[in-house]
Amino acid sequence: MIEKLDSLYKEFEEKITGLGNQADILNLKSEYLGKKGHISEVLKSLKNATNEERKLIGPKANEIKNEITNSVAKKLTFIETEEINKKLANEKIDITLTDAVRSNNNYSGGFHPRTLIQREIEDIFLSMGFDILDGPHIEDEFHNFEALNIPGDHPARDMQDTFWFHDPNVECDEKKHLLRTHTSTVQVHGMQARKPPFKFIAPGTVFRCERTDASHEMVFNQLEGMMVGENISVSHLIYFMKTILKEIFKKEVEVRLRPGFFPFVEPGFELDIKCLICSGKGCSVCKQVGWLELLPCGMVHPNVLKAGGIDPEKYNGFAFGLGLDRLVMMKYGIDDIRHLQSGDLRFNSQFRTF
Numbered sequence: 632m633i634e635k636l637d638s639l640y641k642e643f644e645e646k647i648t649g650l651g652n653q654a655d656i657l658n659l660k661s662e663y664l665g666k667k668g669h670i671s672e673v674l675k676s677l678k679n680a681t682n683e684e685r686k687l688i689g690p691k692a693n694e695i696k697n698e699i700t701n702s703v704a705k706k707l708t709f710i711e712t713e714e715i716n717k718k719l720a721n722e723k724i725d726i727t728l729t730d731a732v733r734s735n736n737n738y739s740g741g742f743h744p745r746t747l748i749q750r751e752i753e754d755i756f757l758s759m760g761f762d763i764l765d766g767p768h769i770e771d772e773f774h775n776f777e778a779l780n781i782p783g784d785h786p787a788r789d790m791q792d793t794f795w796f797h798d799p800n801v802e803c804d805e806k807k808h809l810l811r812t813h814t815s816t817v818q819v820h821g822m823q824a825r826k827p828p829f830k831f832i833a834p835g836t837v838f839r840c841e842r843t844d845a846s847h848e849m850v851f852n853q854l855e856g857m858m859v860g861e862n863i864s865v866s867h868l869i870y871f872m873k874t875i876l877k878e879i880f881k882k883e884v885e886v887r888l889r890p891g892f893f894p895f896v897e898p899g900f901e902l903d904i905k906c907l908i909c910s911g912k913g914c915s916v917c918k919q920v921g922w923l924e925l926l927p928c929g930m931v932h933p934n935v936l937k938a939g940g941i942d943p944e945k946y947n948g949f950a951f952g953l954g955l956d957r958l959v960m961m962k963y964g965i966d967d968i969r970h971l972q973s974g975d976l977r978f979n980s981q982f983r984t985f
């Protein structure tokens with residue numbers, strides 16, 4: 632009978648090693664230890680055994696019962712731990728991976744070329760002590776025109792085709808609202824909030840009712856700059872403009888200064904750069920001229936200083952309005968401004984990715 636018990640145990644051990652789920656293991660356990668199980672059957676036959684035999688077989692049967700119970704418990708714990716580990720491995724999230732890598736997509740996103748240029752310019756101006764300002768897209772007539780020396784009847788208003796808001800509740804002209812046509816509005820906000828001397832830049836989106844072509848968009852971006860203090864001169868203006876262009880293009884670029892008219896500067900200039908797309912030969916971006924208007928600028932008109940609460944007898948300054956999109960086009964050799972807003976990933980993914 633001892634041999635029988637031993638072989639039952641051996642058989643049990645062989646069977647349990649092949650099992651992998653809880654239910655099968657519990658069934659196996661009852662097959663051996665249950666009321667009608669193999670071990671119980673052996674014990675039942677003890678009735679007919681001698682006392683000597685019982686002394687031997689009793690403890691042996693108990694030992695085997697314990698072995699089986701332990702072995703079942705061990706196997707159940709093993710399976711449970713294995714299941715937990717499997718679940719943990721499946722649910723593991725690597726927070727260091729980007730979405731794109733996680734989804735096995737090769738394009739992991741990147742910065743729009745305008746963002747790259749804007750950040751570069753902001754860094755350069757920050758290093759020269761300029762503040763960076765922001766302004767509202769929806770403006771009133773005062774900030775977009777009046778304060779910039781462009782009264783209602785001024786012909787210069789025609790230079791900027793404007794998206795107006797029709798507000799039936801507003802009768803007074805000065806309170807009419809519009810989408811800002813230039814970032815020069817921030818000059819006014821900046822002056823009103825500061826005391827000279829000060830200098831700041833203001834990058835931002837502007838809106839004009841334009842017919843779109845390779846170099847015109849209705850929604851585009853400028854970067855305004857203003858410096859006000861005592862004894863500021865045109866040479867300060869030229870110095871800052873040249874420094875910026877040199878830093879951006881990483882080389883001396885050919886520039887020319889022409890007289891330009893903007894009611895808010897006097898004297899006013901147009902700073903052109905030689906078209907880097909066609910090296911001055913003429914192309915659709917420079918309208919076959921070879922030069923590109925990039926940086927309208929000038930000395931702040933006394934009326935503008937006055938509107939900003941600054942004494943023009945004591946202070947003067949310069950202002951400029953960089954065409955940010957055009958600069959991006961020159962820097963990266965992009966021949967159509969419409970690519971910039973296309974949202975086309977084939978375009979966007981050519982620039983620096985994460």
Ligand code: PHE
Binds near residue numbers: 814893896
């Ligand atoms: N605001 C002008 C424009 O959008 C540009 C400009 C800014 C000109 C500052 C002179 C000085 O055309």
